[in-house]
Amino acid sequence: MPDSPAVPTRSRARRALVVVAIVLASLLISAVAVRAGFWQxxxxxxxATAIALFDENSQLAPVAASEAASDGSLADDEWRRITATGTFDTASLTLLRNRPIDRERVYQLLVWLDTDDGRSLLVNLGYVPVPGPTEDLAAPALPDGSVTVTAVARAFEADDGRRDSGATRIVPTQVPAPAGDPYDAYAVLREACADDGCVDHYGAGQVPLPELSLGPHLAYTWQWFAFAVIAPVGGVLLARREWTLSGDGAPVATASRVRRAPRRRSGPSDEEIEDALQGPDGIA
Structure with a gap:
């Protein structure tokens, strides 16, 4: 019976190259997972820092903006209620587009408040609904005289460079230049009091403060770190399997190549027994 053809095996150098590639790939995946884990x-x-700052500063009594910024930075008092007295620069009123509230398309209202201390504070006055195709935008009427505002200090957002219809961020460059030296933070209006009374917003409603939560980042952190451990372990197991699989050069037998030897009979067949019972002339 002819021998089965030998299964070709890869050379030791080629197998070593494959094993090294597997190990390096697993280490690279692990490094990326570690980086992603630290990012999360x-x-x-x-x-967590923002929530701790919110919990601390939101409980403090209101303070004058000039007093809160006495150390040079109002942004350090983010989430604290501040007060300021001055006049609105009505010519600077700007509609911030693409900034929905509770998934409703609105325009948020930004304006400079020229304070009595000679500086300018950017105030978010509230919002108005986006008008329909046949509707006119109802811009709110702002008081001309002195007004005292109570607002929540917020740090300016990172400027993404978008302006006009694409504007999304609250930054000083979204509005015309102020008359005075601007504070390094803006304020979300909670109350404005003028000679004719007090209001808590201008427009259709008050801009709510964001709800702060830790989110799933810590869970994602542990997932990435676990993957960073699993990747090299899996790589080593895969490399070991690759190295040992037919590594000695012996052919790997498969079910299709295994041929069984014919089974030998343990006794005479039925035909042989019948011939023996008959005589030499073929008569029993």
Missing amino acids: LGRHEAR
């Missing part, structure tokens, strides 16, 4: 951990810590 950083986001978790940033949110």
Whole structure:
């Protein structure tokens, strides 16, 4: 019976190259997972810091903006209620587009308040609904005289460079230049009191403060770190399997190539027994 053809095996050098590639790929995947884990951990810590600052500053009594910024920065008092007295620069009233509230398309209202201390504070006055195709925008009427505002201090957002219809961020460059030196933060209006009374917003409603939560970043952190451990372990197991599979050069037998030897009979067949019972002339 002819021998089965030998299964070709890869050379030792080629197998070593494949094993090294597998190990390096698993280490690279692990490094990327570690980096992603620390990135998620950083986001978790940033949110935790923001929540701690909110919990601390939101409980403080209102303070004058000039007093809060006496150390040079109002942004350090983010989430604290501040007060300021001055006049609105009505010519600077700007509609911030693409900034929905509770998934409703609205325009948020930004304006400079020229304070009595000679500086300018950017105030978010509220919002108005986006008008329909046949509707006119109802811009709110702002008081001309002195007004005292109570607002929540917020740090300016990162400027994404978008303006006009594409504007999304609250930054000083979204509005005309102020008359005075601007504060390094803006304020979300909670109350404005003029000679004719007090209101809590201008427009259709008050801009709500965001709801802060830790989110899933810590869970994602542990998932990435676990994957960073699993990747090299899996790579080593895969590399070991690759190295040992037919590594000695012996052919690997398969079910299709295994041929069984014919089974030998343990006794005479039925035909042989019948011939033996008959005589030499064929008569029993």
